[in-house]
Amino acid sequence: MANSFAAIEIGKRSLMAHSTQINTAGHNISNADTEGYSRQRVQIKTFDPLYRPDLTREERPGQVGQGSSVESINRLRDELLDQRIVAQSNQETYWTTREKYYTMIEQVYNEPDEISIRTNMDKYWQSWQELSVYPESQAARQAVVTRGETLAESIQQRYTALSGIGNLINGDIEATVKQINTITKQIAEINGEIVKVKAMGDNPNDLLDRRDLLVEKLSGLANITTDTRDNDEFMIHLEGNILVQGHVARNFEVEPMTDNNGYSRVIWSDTKNTVQVSGGTLGALIELRDVDIRNEVQTLNTVTMNFADLVNDVHRNGIGMNNVTGLDFFVQHPFVTSVNGNYDRNGDGVDDHSYIFRFTGTNALNPQEKVGLEGTMTFSGKSGNVNVPYHATDTIEEVVARINDSDGEVKAYLDRENRLVLKATTSSAMENPDFVIRHVEDSGMFLASYSGILQGSGAENAYDFAQADAVNSLRGEFAVAPVLNPAGYIAVNDAVKGDVLSVAAAYPNNQGKSMIGDARAAVEIASIRNTNVMIGKDRTFDDYFANSVTNVGLKGEQAEMNMLSQNAIMDDLRNLRDSISGVNIDEELAEIIKFQHGYNAAAKFVSVIDQMLDTVINRLGV
Structure with missing residues:
Protein backbone atom coordinates (compact mmCIF):
# COMPACT_ATOMS: atom_id res chain seq x y z
CA MET A 1 0.00 0.00 0.00
CA ARG A 77 9.17 15.93 -38.17
CA ASP A 78 7.75 14.07 -41.17
CA GLU A 79 10.62 11.96 -42.49
CA LEU A 80 8.86 11.05 -45.74
CA LEU A 81 8.27 14.73 -46.43
CA ASP A 82 11.93 15.45 -45.70
CA GLN A 83 12.94 12.82 -48.25
CA ARG A 84 10.68 14.42 -50.86
CA ILE A 85 12.25 17.81 -50.22
CA VAL A 86 15.78 16.40 -50.51
CA ALA A 87 14.81 14.63 -53.75
CA GLN A 88 13.33 17.81 -55.28
CA SER A 89 15.84 20.40 -54.06
CA ASN A 90 18.47 19.47 -56.62
CA GLN A 91 16.04 20.12 -59.48
CA GLU A 92 15.12 23.53 -58.12
CA THR A 93 18.74 24.69 -57.86
CA TYR A 94 19.61 23.01 -61.18
CA TRP A 95 17.08 25.07 -63.13
CA THR A 96 17.71 28.20 -61.09
CA THR A 97 21.40 28.04 -61.98
CA ARG A 98 20.69 27.42 -65.66
CA GLU A 99 18.19 30.27 -65.78
CA LYS A 100 20.69 32.68 -64.24
CA TYR A 101 23.45 31.87 -66.69
CA TYR A 102 21.20 31.68 -69.74
CA THR A 103 20.12 35.21 -68.96
CA MET A 104 23.79 36.15 -69.32
CA ILE A 105 24.17 34.13 -72.53
CA GLU A 106 21.08 35.76 -74.03
CA GLN A 107 22.62 39.16 -73.33
CA VAL A 108 25.64 38.13 -75.41
CA TYR A 109 23.39 37.30 -78.39
CA ASN A 110 21.00 40.22 -77.90
CA GLU A 111 23.37 42.68 -79.49
CA PRO A 112 22.05 45.92 -80.96
CA ASP A 113 21.41 45.46 -84.67
CA GLU A 114 24.04 47.95 -85.73
CA ILE A 115 26.90 46.11 -83.97
CA SER A 116 25.80 42.47 -84.15
CA ILE A 117 27.88 39.85 -85.95
CA ARG A 118 25.08 39.19 -88.42
CA THR A 119 24.75 42.87 -89.32
CA ASN A 120 28.51 43.24 -89.69
CA MET A 121 28.70 40.11 -91.83
CA ASP A 122 25.88 41.40 -94.04
CA LYS A 123 27.80 44.66 -94.48
CA TYR A 124 30.92 42.66 -95.29
CA TRP A 125 29.15 40.74 -98.08
CA GLN A 126 27.67 44.00 -99.34
CA SER A 127 31.14 45.51 -99.58
CA TRP A 128 32.24 42.64 -101.82
CA GLN A 129 29.14 43.09 -103.94
CA GLU A 130 29.95 46.77 -104.30
CA LEU A 131 33.54 45.91 -105.23
CA SER A 132 32.24 43.50 -107.88
CA VAL A 133 30.38 46.42 -109.45
CA TYR A 134 33.31 48.85 -109.14
CA PRO A 135 36.42 46.63 -109.32
CA GLU A 136 38.71 49.59 -110.02
CA SER A 137 37.56 51.57 -106.97
CA GLN A 138 40.11 51.96 -104.21
CA ALA A 139 37.34 53.20 -101.88
CA ALA A 140 35.41 49.98 -102.44
CA ARG A 141 38.52 48.02 -101.52
CA GLN A 142 38.98 50.11 -98.39
CA ALA A 143 35.36 49.37 -97.45
CA VAL A 144 36.04 45.62 -97.78
CA VAL A 145 39.06 45.87 -95.47
CA THR A 146 37.38 48.11 -92.89
CA ARG A 147 34.21 46.03 -92.73
CA GLY A 148 36.33 42.91 -92.52
CA GLU A 149 38.10 44.37 -89.48
CA THR A 150 34.79 45.33 -87.89
CA LEU A 151 33.41 41.84 -88.46
CA ALA A 152 36.54 40.22 -87.01
CA GLU A 153 36.32 42.44 -83.92
CA SER A 154 32.63 41.59 -83.35
CA ILE A 155 33.43 37.86 -83.61
CA GLN A 156 36.27 38.28 -81.10
CA GLN A 157 33.96 40.20 -78.76
CA ARG A 158 31.37 37.42 -78.78
CA TYR A 159 34.08 34.83 -78.18
CA THR A 160 35.47 36.91 -75.30
CA ALA A 161 32.00 37.27 -73.78
CA LEU A 162 31.26 33.53 -74.03
CA SER A 163 34.70 32.64 -72.68
CA GLY A 164 34.16 35.08 -69.82
CA ILE A 165 30.95 33.30 -68.87
CA GLY A 166 32.78 29.98 -69.09
CA ASN A 167 35.51 31.29 -66.77
CA LEU A 168 32.86 32.57 -64.35
CA ILE A 169 31.14 29.17 -64.33
CA ASN A 170 34.47 27.44 -63.79
CA GLY A 171 35.10 29.63 -60.75
CA ASP A 172 31.63 28.80 -59.43
CA ILE A 173 32.37 25.09 -59.87
CA GLU A 174 35.53 25.37 -57.76
CA ALA A 175 33.66 27.35 -55.09
CA THR A 176 30.79 24.84 -55.06
CA VAL A 177 33.22 21.95 -54.63
CA LYS A 178 34.70 23.66 -51.55
CA GLN A 179 31.19 24.24 -50.21
CA ILE A 180 30.26 20.57 -50.68
CA ASN A 181 33.44 19.45 -48.92
CA THR A 182 32.69 21.76 -45.98
CA ILE A 183 29.10 20.55 -45.63
CA THR A 184 29.95 16.85 -45.86
CA LYS A 185 32.63 17.29 -43.22
CA GLN A 186 30.14 18.99 -40.89
CA ILE A 187 27.55 16.27 -41.49
CA ALA A 188 30.11 13.56 -40.67
CA GLU A 189 31.07 15.35 -37.44
CA ILE A 190 27.41 15.72 -36.42
CA ASN A 191 26.85 12.03 -37.17
CA GLY A 192 29.53 11.20 -34.61
CA GLU A 193 27.89 13.43 -31.98
CA ILE A 194 24.45 11.95 -32.69
CA VAL A 195 25.74 8.42 -32.18
CA LYS A 196 27.21 9.40 -28.79
CA VAL A 197 24.00 11.06 -27.62
CA LYS A 198 21.85 8.12 -28.72
CA ALA A 199 24.19 5.74 -26.94
CA MET A 200 23.29 7.55 -23.71
CA GLY A 201 19.60 6.93 -24.41
CA ASP A 202 18.78 10.57 -25.27
CA ASN A 203 17.16 12.19 -28.28
CA PRO A 204 19.64 14.58 -30.01
CA ASN A 205 16.85 16.77 -31.41
CA ASP A 206 18.90 19.89 -32.07
CA LEU A 207 21.72 17.88 -33.64
CA LEU A 208 19.24 16.12 -35.90
CA ASP A 209 17.85 19.50 -36.96
CA ARG A 210 21.31 20.76 -37.81
CA ARG A 211 22.05 17.63 -39.82
CA ASP A 212 18.76 17.83 -41.72
CA LEU A 213 19.45 21.47 -42.57
CA LEU A 214 22.92 20.63 -43.88
CA VAL A 215 21.54 17.68 -45.87
CA GLU A 216 18.95 19.96 -47.47
CA LYS A 217 21.65 22.48 -48.39
CA LEU A 218 23.79 19.68 -49.78
CA SER A 219 20.85 18.38 -51.83
CA GLY A 220 20.66 21.80 -53.47
CA LEU A 221 24.29 21.46 -54.57
CA ALA A 222 24.13 17.89 -55.92
CA ASN A 223 21.57 15.15 -56.55
CA ILE A 224 22.16 13.14 -53.36
CA THR A 225 20.13 10.40 -51.71
CA THR A 226 20.11 9.48 -48.01
CA ASP A 227 19.41 6.37 -45.98
CA THR A 228 19.92 5.10 -42.43
CA ARG A 229 21.14 1.59 -41.75
CA ASP A 230 19.85 -0.68 -38.98
CA ASN A 231 22.68 0.40 -36.68
CA ASP A 232 21.62 4.07 -37.06
CA GLU A 233 24.52 4.74 -39.45
CA PHE A 234 23.50 7.69 -41.60
CA MET A 235 24.69 7.60 -45.22
CA ILE A 236 24.63 9.97 -48.20
CA HIS A 237 25.06 8.73 -51.77
CA LEU A 238 25.84 10.57 -55.00
CA GLU A 239 25.12 8.75 -58.27
CA GLY A 240 25.62 5.39 -56.54
CA ASN A 241 28.84 6.45 -54.78
CA ILE A 242 29.14 6.89 -51.02
CA LEU A 243 29.65 10.53 -50.10
CA VAL A 244 29.15 10.31 -46.31
CA GLN A 245 29.11 7.16 -44.21
CA GLY A 246 28.64 7.74 -40.51
CA HIS A 247 31.47 9.93 -39.26
CA VAL A 248 33.50 9.53 -42.49
CA ALA A 249 33.14 11.99 -45.39
CA ARG A 250 34.70 11.71 -48.85
CA ASN A 251 36.01 14.85 -50.53
CA PHE A 252 36.11 16.29 -54.03
CA GLU A 253 39.07 17.91 -55.77
CA VAL A 254 39.49 19.98 -58.90
CA GLU A 255 42.28 19.55 -61.43
CA PRO A 256 42.89 21.55 -64.63
CA MET A 257 42.05 19.94 -67.97
CA THR A 258 44.42 20.87 -70.78
CA ASP A 259 41.89 19.68 -73.38
CA ASN A 260 39.10 21.97 -72.10
CA ASN A 261 40.59 25.47 -72.08
CA GLY A 262 42.29 24.77 -68.75
CA TYR A 263 38.97 24.40 -66.95
CA SER A 264 38.79 22.28 -63.81
CA ARG A 265 37.65 18.68 -63.69
CA VAL A 266 35.89 17.57 -60.50
CA ILE A 267 37.34 14.31 -59.18
CA TRP A 268 37.10 12.15 -56.06
CA SER A 269 40.03 12.85 -53.74
CA ASP A 270 40.65 9.21 -52.96
CA THR A 271 40.14 7.47 -56.33
CA LYS A 272 40.89 10.40 -58.69
CA ASN A 273 37.92 9.32 -60.81
CA THR A 274 35.73 11.98 -62.39
CA VAL A 275 32.71 12.88 -60.26
CA GLN A 276 29.44 12.16 -62.06
CA VAL A 277 26.73 14.60 -60.99
CA SER A 278 23.57 15.33 -62.94
CA GLY A 279 21.58 17.61 -60.64
CA GLY A 280 21.83 20.50 -58.24
CA THR A 281 23.98 23.58 -58.62
CA LEU A 282 27.15 21.61 -59.33
CA GLY A 283 25.48 19.46 -62.00
CA ALA A 284 24.03 22.54 -63.68
CA LEU A 285 27.36 24.38 -63.62
CA ILE A 286 29.30 21.45 -65.11
CA GLU A 287 26.68 20.99 -67.83
CA LEU A 288 26.59 24.72 -68.59
CA ARG A 289 30.37 24.91 -68.92
CA ASP A 290 31.13 21.60 -70.64
CA VAL A 291 28.03 21.36 -72.84
CA ASP A 292 26.20 24.66 -73.31
CA ILE A 293 29.05 27.17 -73.32
CA ARG A 294 31.35 24.69 -75.07
CA ASN A 295 28.75 24.17 -77.81
CA GLU A 296 28.25 27.91 -78.24
CA VAL A 297 32.01 28.51 -78.49
CA GLN A 298 32.45 25.55 -80.83
CA THR A 299 29.65 26.76 -83.06
CA LEU A 300 31.16 30.25 -83.17
CA ASN A 301 34.56 28.71 -83.94
CA THR A 302 32.97 26.60 -86.68
CA VAL A 303 31.34 29.52 -88.45
CA THR A 304 34.53 31.58 -88.06
CA MET A 305 36.77 28.83 -89.36
CA ASN A 306 34.56 28.03 -92.34
CA PHE A 307 33.96 31.69 -93.13
CA ALA A 308 37.67 32.57 -93.09
CA ASP A 309 38.63 29.38 -94.93
CA LEU A 310 36.14 29.95 -97.77
CA VAL A 311 37.04 33.62 -98.19
CA ASN A 312 40.76 32.85 -98.07
CA ASP A 313 40.41 30.03 -100.59
CA VAL A 314 39.02 32.45 -103.18
CA HIS A 315 41.18 35.41 -102.20
CA ARG A 316 44.35 33.34 -102.26
CA ASN A 317 43.68 32.37 -105.88
CA GLY A 318 42.63 35.89 -106.85
CA ILE A 319 44.77 38.90 -107.65
CA GLY A 320 44.74 42.52 -106.52
CA MET A 321 45.09 45.73 -108.49
CA ASN A 322 48.79 45.72 -107.58
CA ASN A 323 49.10 42.25 -109.20
CA VAL A 324 49.77 40.64 -105.80
CA THR A 325 48.31 37.14 -105.46
CA GLY A 326 48.50 34.25 -103.01
CA LEU A 327 47.40 36.33 -99.99
CA ASP A 328 44.91 35.16 -97.40
CA PHE A 329 42.36 37.85 -96.53
CA PHE A 330 42.01 36.64 -92.92
CA VAL A 331 44.81 35.47 -90.65
CA GLN A 332 44.85 31.72 -90.06
CA HIS A 333 47.18 30.11 -87.54
CA PRO A 334 47.97 26.43 -88.21
CA PHE A 335 48.01 24.16 -85.19
CA VAL A 336 51.37 22.68 -86.20
CA THR A 337 54.26 23.93 -88.32
CA SER A 338 54.62 20.62 -90.15
CA VAL A 339 53.30 20.89 -93.71
CA ASN A 340 51.92 17.36 -93.32
CA GLY A 341 50.17 18.24 -90.07
CA ASN A 342 52.32 15.89 -87.99
CA TYR A 343 51.95 16.35 -84.23
CA ASP A 344 53.42 14.79 -81.10
CA ARG A 345 50.22 14.19 -79.17
CA ASN A 346 51.58 12.09 -76.31
CA GLY A 347 54.56 14.35 -75.71
CA ASP A 348 57.29 11.73 -76.12
CA GLY A 349 59.20 13.74 -78.71
CA VAL A 350 58.01 11.69 -81.70
CA ASP A 351 55.23 12.79 -84.05
CA ASP A 352 52.39 10.28 -83.75
CA HIS A 353 49.29 12.02 -85.16
CA SER A 354 48.23 14.06 -88.17
CA TYR A 355 46.10 17.17 -87.62
CA ILE A 356 44.38 17.92 -90.95
CA PHE A 357 41.29 20.11 -91.29
CA ARG A 358 40.29 19.76 -94.98
CA PHE A 359 40.66 17.33 -97.88
CA THR A 360 40.02 18.43 -101.47
CA GLY A 361 39.57 15.93 -104.28
CA THR A 362 41.35 16.12 -107.61
CA ASN A 363 38.38 15.53 -109.91
CA ALA A 364 35.60 17.91 -110.96
CA LEU A 365 32.18 16.34 -110.39
CA ASN A 366 28.73 16.98 -111.81
CA PRO A 367 26.28 17.38 -108.88
CA GLN A 368 23.42 15.84 -110.91
CA GLU A 369 25.43 12.89 -112.21
CA LYS A 370 24.75 9.41 -110.85
CA VAL A 371 27.79 7.87 -109.24
CA GLY A 372 27.24 4.40 -110.71
CA LEU A 373 29.15 2.90 -107.77
CA GLU A 374 28.30 0.89 -104.69
CA GLY A 375 30.06 1.10 -101.37
CA THR A 376 30.14 2.35 -97.80
CA MET A 377 32.09 5.36 -96.56
CA THR A 378 33.29 5.44 -92.94
CA PHE A 379 33.89 8.68 -91.04
CA SER A 380 34.83 9.52 -87.48
CA GLY A 381 31.73 10.30 -85.39
CA LYS A 382 30.71 11.47 -81.96
CA SER A 383 31.29 8.06 -80.40
CA GLY A 384 33.17 5.81 -82.77
CA ASN A 385 32.95 5.70 -86.53
CA VAL A 386 29.77 6.05 -88.61
CA ASN A 387 28.99 4.40 -91.92
CA VAL A 388 27.47 6.24 -94.89
CA PRO A 389 26.40 4.00 -97.80
CA TYR A 390 26.06 5.08 -101.42
CA HIS A 391 24.42 3.36 -104.37
CA ALA A 392 24.76 3.34 -108.14
CA THR A 393 21.54 5.32 -108.60
CA ASP A 394 22.56 8.09 -106.18
CA THR A 395 23.59 11.44 -107.57
CA ILE A 396 26.65 13.29 -106.34
CA GLU A 397 24.35 15.78 -104.68
CA GLU A 398 22.52 13.02 -102.81
CA VAL A 399 25.75 11.42 -101.58
CA VAL A 400 27.03 14.78 -100.30
CA ALA A 401 23.72 15.40 -98.50
CA ARG A 402 23.87 11.92 -96.95
CA ILE A 403 27.34 12.62 -95.58
CA ASN A 404 26.16 15.91 -94.10
CA ASP A 405 23.01 14.41 -92.58
CA SER A 406 24.94 11.64 -90.82
CA ASP A 407 26.34 11.84 -87.28
CA GLY A 408 29.86 11.91 -88.64
CA GLU A 409 32.12 14.76 -87.58
CA VAL A 410 33.11 15.27 -91.22
CA LYS A 411 31.11 17.45 -93.62
CA ALA A 412 31.20 17.66 -97.41
CA TYR A 413 30.51 20.13 -100.21
CA LEU A 414 31.58 20.90 -103.77
CA ASP A 415 33.94 23.85 -104.17
CA ARG A 416 33.92 26.43 -106.96
CA GLU A 417 35.57 23.92 -109.31
CA ASN A 418 33.05 21.22 -108.33
CA ARG A 419 35.70 19.22 -106.52
CA LEU A 420 34.59 17.24 -103.48
CA VAL A 421 35.73 18.79 -100.19
CA LEU A 422 35.70 17.01 -96.82
CA LYS A 423 36.27 19.13 -93.74
CA ALA A 424 36.29 18.47 -90.02
CA THR A 425 33.85 19.91 -87.54
CA THR A 426 34.26 20.46 -83.83
CA SER A 427 34.40 17.33 -81.69
CA SER A 428 31.71 16.25 -79.25
CA ALA A 429 34.19 14.40 -77.03
CA MET A 430 36.64 16.59 -75.12
CA GLU A 431 39.47 14.13 -75.66
CA ASN A 432 39.25 14.61 -79.44
CA PRO A 433 40.66 17.76 -81.09
CA ASP A 434 38.42 20.23 -82.93
CA PHE A 435 38.69 20.72 -86.70
CA VAL A 436 40.69 17.52 -87.17
CA ILE A 437 39.57 14.75 -89.54
CA ARG A 438 40.20 11.56 -87.60
CA HIS A 439 39.11 8.80 -89.98
CA VAL A 440 38.01 8.51 -93.63
CA GLU A 441 37.54 5.19 -95.40
CA ASP A 442 35.64 3.87 -98.40
CA SER A 443 34.90 0.25 -99.24
CA GLY A 444 34.23 1.31 -102.84
CA MET A 445 35.77 3.83 -105.21
CA PHE A 446 33.74 7.02 -104.61
CA LEU A 447 36.35 8.66 -102.38
CA ALA A 448 39.21 7.11 -104.33
CA SER A 449 39.49 7.31 -108.11
CA TYR A 450 36.02 8.84 -108.60
CA SER A 451 36.46 12.01 -106.51
CA GLY A 452 40.23 11.81 -106.05
CA ILE A 453 40.49 12.14 -102.29
CA LEU A 454 41.93 8.78 -101.16
CA GLN A 455 44.67 6.80 -102.86
CA GLY A 456 42.53 3.68 -102.87
CA SER A 457 39.62 1.81 -101.31
CA GLY A 458 39.44 -0.54 -98.35
CA ALA A 459 40.84 -0.39 -94.84
CA GLU A 460 44.44 -0.58 -96.09
CA ASN A 461 44.01 2.75 -97.90
CA ALA A 462 41.99 4.49 -95.18
CA TYR A 463 43.03 7.82 -93.72
CA ASP A 464 43.48 7.69 -89.95
CA PHE A 465 44.92 10.58 -87.96
CA ALA A 466 46.48 8.34 -85.30
CA GLN A 467 49.79 8.20 -87.19
CA ALA A 468 52.35 10.59 -88.59
CA ASP A 469 52.27 11.35 -92.33
CA ALA A 470 48.70 10.06 -92.62
CA VAL A 471 48.36 12.43 -95.60
CA ASN A 472 50.27 9.87 -97.69
CA SER A 473 46.91 8.12 -98.12
CA LEU A 474 45.48 11.24 -99.82
CA ARG A 475 45.55 12.14 -103.52
CA GLY A 476 44.35 15.72 -103.47
CA GLU A 477 45.06 18.90 -101.53
CA PHE A 478 44.76 19.25 -97.77
CA ALA A 479 44.89 21.98 -95.14
CA VAL A 480 46.40 21.76 -91.65
CA ALA A 481 44.07 22.18 -88.64
CA PRO A 482 43.95 25.62 -87.02
CA VAL A 483 44.99 26.69 -83.54
CA LEU A 484 42.26 26.21 -80.93
CA ASN A 485 39.47 28.83 -80.90
CA PRO A 486 39.91 30.68 -84.23
CA ALA A 487 37.07 33.01 -83.16
CA GLY A 488 39.42 34.44 -80.57
CA TYR A 489 42.15 35.50 -83.01
CA ILE A 490 40.48 36.07 -86.39
CA ALA A 491 41.84 39.25 -88.00
CA VAL A 492 42.40 40.80 -91.40
CA ASN A 493 45.83 40.03 -92.88
CA ASP A 494 48.29 42.86 -92.19
CA ALA A 495 49.51 42.66 -95.77
CA VAL A 496 45.98 43.41 -96.98
CA LYS A 497 45.45 46.20 -94.44
CA GLY A 498 48.79 47.75 -95.36
CA ASP A 499 47.87 48.02 -99.04
CA VAL A 500 44.16 47.88 -99.93
CA LEU A 501 45.15 47.37 -103.57
CA SER A 502 46.03 43.82 -102.49
CA VAL A 503 42.32 43.07 -102.08
CA ALA A 504 41.76 40.44 -104.76
CA ALA A 505 38.70 41.22 -106.87
CA ALA A 506 39.93 39.51 -110.05
CA TYR A 507 41.57 36.29 -111.17
CA PRO A 508 44.98 36.46 -112.89
CA ASN A 509 45.02 36.19 -116.68
CA ASN A 510 47.39 34.01 -118.68
CA GLN A 511 50.23 36.45 -117.98
CA GLY A 512 49.48 36.37 -114.24
CA LYS A 513 48.17 39.93 -114.26
CA SER A 514 44.96 41.58 -113.16
CA MET A 515 42.71 42.63 -116.01
CA ILE A 516 40.79 45.90 -115.88
CA GLY A 517 37.13 45.36 -115.07
CA ASP A 518 37.62 41.75 -113.89
CA ALA A 519 35.56 41.17 -110.71
CA ARG A 520 35.10 37.41 -110.78
CA ALA A 521 36.80 36.83 -107.41
CA ALA A 522 34.69 39.54 -105.75
CA VAL A 523 31.52 38.01 -107.18
CA GLU A 524 32.54 34.56 -105.95
CA ILE A 525 33.28 35.79 -102.43
CA ALA A 526 29.99 37.69 -102.29
CA SER A 527 28.13 34.54 -103.37
CA ILE A 528 29.45 32.60 -100.37
CA ARG A 529 26.77 34.33 -98.32
CA ASN A 530 24.00 32.10 -99.67
CA THR A 531 26.06 29.04 -100.60
CA ASN A 532 25.57 25.71 -98.84
CA VAL A 533 28.90 25.57 -97.04
CA MET A 534 27.88 23.22 -94.18
CA ILE A 535 28.66 25.00 -90.90
CA GLY A 536 28.14 21.93 -88.73
CA LYS A 537 24.44 21.11 -89.11
CA ASP A 538 23.67 24.55 -90.59
CA ARG A 539 23.94 24.70 -94.35
CA THR A 540 24.46 28.46 -94.81
CA PHE A 541 25.73 31.35 -92.73
CA ASP A 542 22.21 32.72 -92.50
CA ASP A 543 21.06 29.35 -91.12
CA TYR A 544 23.73 29.60 -88.45
CA PHE A 545 22.66 33.04 -87.25
CA ALA A 546 18.98 32.14 -87.27
CA ASN A 547 19.49 28.85 -85.41
CA SER A 548 22.00 30.16 -82.86
CA VAL A 549 19.72 32.93 -81.61
CA THR A 550 16.67 30.64 -81.65
CA ASN A 551 18.44 27.86 -79.71
CA VAL A 552 19.69 30.22 -77.01
CA GLY A 553 16.25 31.80 -76.65
CA LEU A 554 14.48 28.44 -76.41
CA LYS A 555 16.94 27.07 -73.85
CA GLY A 556 16.59 30.23 -71.79
CA GLU A 557 12.82 29.92 -71.94
CA GLN A 558 13.02 26.25 -70.95
CA ALA A 559 15.22 27.09 -67.95
CA GLU A 560 12.88 29.86 -66.80
CA MET A 561 9.71 27.74 -67.10
CA ASN A 562 11.23 24.78 -65.29
CA MET A 563 12.64 27.05 -62.59
CA LEU A 564 9.20 28.57 -61.93
CA SER A 565 7.63 25.10 -61.88
CA GLN A 566 10.20 23.74 -59.42
CA ASN A 567 9.89 26.85 -57.25
CA ALA A 568 6.14 26.28 -56.97
CA ILE A 569 6.65 22.60 -56.07
CA MET A 570 9.26 23.41 -53.44
CA ASP A 571 7.15 26.22 -51.95
CA ASP A 572 4.28 23.76 -51.43
CA LEU A 573 6.56 21.17 -49.83
CA ARG A 574 8.25 23.69 -47.54
CA ASN A 575 4.93 25.21 -46.49
CA LEU A 576 3.67 21.74 -45.65
CA ARG A 577 6.80 21.07 -43.61
CA ASP A 578 6.47 24.39 -41.79
CA SER A 579 2.89 23.51 -40.87
CA ILE A 580 4.22 20.36 -39.19
CA SER A 581 7.61 21.38 -37.85
CA GLY A 582 7.50 25.15 -37.74
CA VAL A 583 7.07 27.12 -34.52
CA ASN A 584 3.78 29.00 -34.08
CA ILE A 585 4.26 31.68 -31.42
Missing part, protein backbone atom coordinates in the same frame (compact mmCIF):
# COMPACT_ATOMS: atom_id res chain seq x y z
CA ALA A 2 1.12 3.60 -0.53
CA ASN A 3 2.75 5.36 2.37
CA SER A 4 1.68 8.70 3.72
CA PHE A 5 4.26 10.63 1.72
CA ALA A 6 3.40 9.11 -1.69
CA ALA A 7 1.18 12.07 -2.54
CA ILE A 8 4.12 14.45 -2.05
CA GLU A 9 6.06 12.40 -4.63
CA ILE A 10 3.12 12.55 -7.05
CA GLY A 11 3.00 16.32 -6.72
CA LYS A 12 6.76 16.62 -7.21
CA ARG A 13 6.61 14.59 -10.41
CA SER A 14 3.77 16.75 -11.70
CA LEU A 15 5.73 19.91 -10.95
CA MET A 16 8.78 18.56 -12.78
CA ALA A 17 6.72 17.43 -15.79
CA HIS A 18 4.98 20.79 -16.17
CA SER A 19 8.25 22.62 -15.65
CA THR A 20 9.87 20.59 -18.44
CA GLN A 21 6.93 21.34 -20.73
CA ILE A 22 7.20 25.07 -20.02
CA ASN A 23 10.97 25.00 -20.66
CA THR A 24 10.47 23.13 -23.94
CA ALA A 25 7.85 25.62 -25.11
CA GLY A 26 10.27 28.42 -24.23
CA HIS A 27 12.98 26.65 -26.22
CA ASN A 28 10.60 26.55 -29.20
CA ILE A 29 9.83 30.25 -28.94
CA SER A 30 13.49 31.22 -28.66
CA ASN A 31 14.24 29.25 -31.86
CA ALA A 32 11.21 30.41 -33.83
CA ASP A 33 13.50 32.15 -36.35
CA THR A 34 16.30 29.57 -36.28
CA GLU A 35 16.83 28.08 -39.75
CA GLY A 36 16.06 24.38 -39.86
CA TYR A 37 14.66 24.20 -36.32
CA SER A 38 11.81 21.75 -35.64
CA ARG A 39 9.43 22.42 -32.77
CA GLN A 40 9.64 19.95 -29.89
CA ARG A 41 7.02 18.36 -27.69
CA VAL A 42 7.31 16.63 -24.30
CA GLN A 43 5.88 13.13 -24.19
CA ILE A 44 4.26 12.51 -20.76
CA LYS A 45 3.37 9.07 -19.47
CA THR A 46 1.84 7.77 -16.25
CA PHE A 47 4.37 6.67 -13.71
CA ASP A 48 4.43 2.93 -12.91
CA PRO A 49 1.61 2.19 -10.41
CA LEU A 50 2.21 0.88 -6.92
CA TYR A 51 1.67 -2.86 -7.01
CA ARG A 52 3.30 -5.69 -5.07
CA PRO A 53 2.01 -9.21 -5.88
CA ASP A 54 3.33 -10.55 -2.55
CA LEU A 55 1.25 -8.12 -0.49
CA THR A 56 -2.40 -8.57 0.34
CA ARG A 57 -4.59 -6.49 -1.95
CA GLU A 58 -7.81 -4.87 -1.02
CA GLU A 59 -10.89 -6.30 -2.58
CA ARG A 60 -11.17 -3.61 -5.20
CA PRO A 61 -10.00 -3.40 -8.81
CA GLY A 62 -7.27 -1.04 -9.96
CA GLN A 63 -3.85 0.02 -8.78
CA VAL A 64 -2.62 2.97 -6.81
CA GLY A 65 -1.38 5.56 -9.32
CA GLN A 66 1.96 7.30 -8.84
CA GLY A 67 1.45 10.39 -11.00
CA SER A 68 3.25 11.22 -14.27
CA SER A 69 6.78 11.38 -15.63
CA VAL A 70 8.54 12.73 -18.69
CA GLU A 71 9.06 9.89 -21.14
CA SER A 72 10.94 11.81 -23.87
CA ILE A 73 11.29 15.12 -25.69
CA ASN A 74 10.67 14.60 -29.40
CA ARG A 75 10.87 16.89 -32.40
CA LEU A 76 7.90 17.03 -34.77
CA ASP A 586 0.55 31.88 -30.57
CA GLU A 587 0.30 28.12 -30.18
CA GLU A 588 3.37 28.00 -27.94
CA LEU A 589 2.03 30.81 -25.73
CA ALA A 590 -1.29 28.98 -25.38
CA GLU A 591 0.62 25.84 -24.40
CA ILE A 592 2.64 27.76 -21.82
CA ILE A 593 -0.57 29.09 -20.23
CA LYS A 594 -1.96 25.55 -20.11
CA PHE A 595 1.25 24.19 -18.56
CA GLN A 596 1.30 27.10 -16.09
CA HIS A 597 -2.19 26.22 -14.87
CA GLY A 598 -1.13 22.62 -14.51
CA TYR A 599 1.96 23.67 -12.58
CA ASN A 600 -0.16 25.86 -10.27
CA ALA A 601 -2.58 23.02 -9.70
CA ALA A 602 0.26 20.64 -8.87
CA ALA A 603 1.71 23.20 -6.46
CA LYS A 604 -1.69 23.56 -4.78
CA PHE A 605 -1.91 19.79 -4.54
CA VAL A 606 1.46 19.64 -2.78
CA SER A 607 0.37 22.46 -0.42
CA VAL A 608 -2.85 20.59 0.50
CA ILE A 609 -0.97 17.34 1.15
CA ASP A 610 1.49 19.28 3.29
CA GLN A 611 -1.37 20.65 5.37
CA MET A 612 -2.90 17.16 5.75
CA LEU A 613 0.41 15.71 6.89
CA ASP A 614 0.86 18.59 9.30
CA THR A 615 -2.53 17.78 10.81
CA VAL A 616 -1.72 14.08 11.12
CA ILE A 617 1.75 14.59 12.54
CA ASN A 618 1.36 17.64 14.72
CA ARG A 619 -2.28 17.86 15.73
CA LEU A 620 -3.78 14.38 16.20
CA GLY A 621 -2.05 13.79 19.52
CA VAL A 622 -3.26 17.04 21.05
